[in-house]
Amino acid sequence: MSDNSRMGADDVSALVHVAVAVILGDDEQVLLTQRHADSHQGGLWEFPGGKLESGESLSGALLRELREELGIEVSAHHALLRIEHDYGDKRVLLDVHCVTEFEGEPSPCEGQPMRWVGVSELGDYAFPEANGAIVRALVSGAR
Numbered sequence: 001m002s003d004n005s006r007m008g009a010d011d012v013s014a015l016v017h018v019a020v021a022v023i024l025g026d027d028e029q030v031l032l033t034q035r036h037a038d039s040h041q042g043g044l045w046e047f048p049g050g051k052l053e054s055g056e057s058l059s060g061a062l063l064r065e066l067r068e069e070l071g072i073e074v075s076a077h078h079a080l081l082r083i084e085h086d087y088g089d090k091r092v093l094l095d096v097h098c099v100t101e102f103e104g105e106p107s108p109c110e111g112q113p114m115r116w117v118g119v120s121e122l123g124d125y126a127f128p129e130a131n132g133a134i135v136r137a138l139v140s141g142a143r
């Protein structure tokens with residue numbers, strides 16, 4: 001019993017490293033997907049991506065997550081920004097990269113709602129709190 005509560009405390013303090021992709025499309029559009037209702041920050045819109053697996057590089061995780069979630073093969077990406085955020089129940093480190101080249105047509109492989117959205121329309125979408133910095137960077141022209 002006490003072991004379980006200790007494990008719980010450790011989980012809260014661990015920093016979860018996440019590869020996040022701003023996929024740049026035509027006409028200043030970026031690709032958004034909606035988080036599953038039952039997940040952490042459920043129902044909110046996000047940039048595709050996910051947690052690094054043990055021993056995996058950031059780039060490895062980025063390519064794997066976009067292959068799994070969208071069925072695309074990323075061939076060029078670069079760092080945009082890095083955000084550390086504490087949600088209270090979870091601390092995350094978002095390593096945000098812009099994806100500039102990929103093969104294939106993105107499709108929602110996990111049944112998640114997906115849409116291309118103009119950078120100037122990002123304000124119309126509800127994102128997890130940590131994403132505020134990403135949206136501000138994009139709106140101010142960072143790519």
Ligand SMILES: Nc1nc2c([nH]c(=O)n2[C@H]2C[C@H](O)[C@@H](COP(=O)(O)OP(=O)(O)OP(=O)(O)O)O2)c(=O)[nH]1
Binds near residue numbers: 050130
């Ligand atoms: N992918 C993504 N995650 C985000 C964004 N903003 C944000 O706070 N997060 C947080 C939510 C989650 O706590 C964490 C991502 O974890 P996740 O559980 O969705 O990762 P995953 O895709 O590997 O999912 P799973 O296989 O474990 O189901 O990062 C974002 O824009 N994109």
Ligand SMILES: [Mg+2]
Binds near residue numbers: 048049050051069
């Ligand atoms: Mg994910």
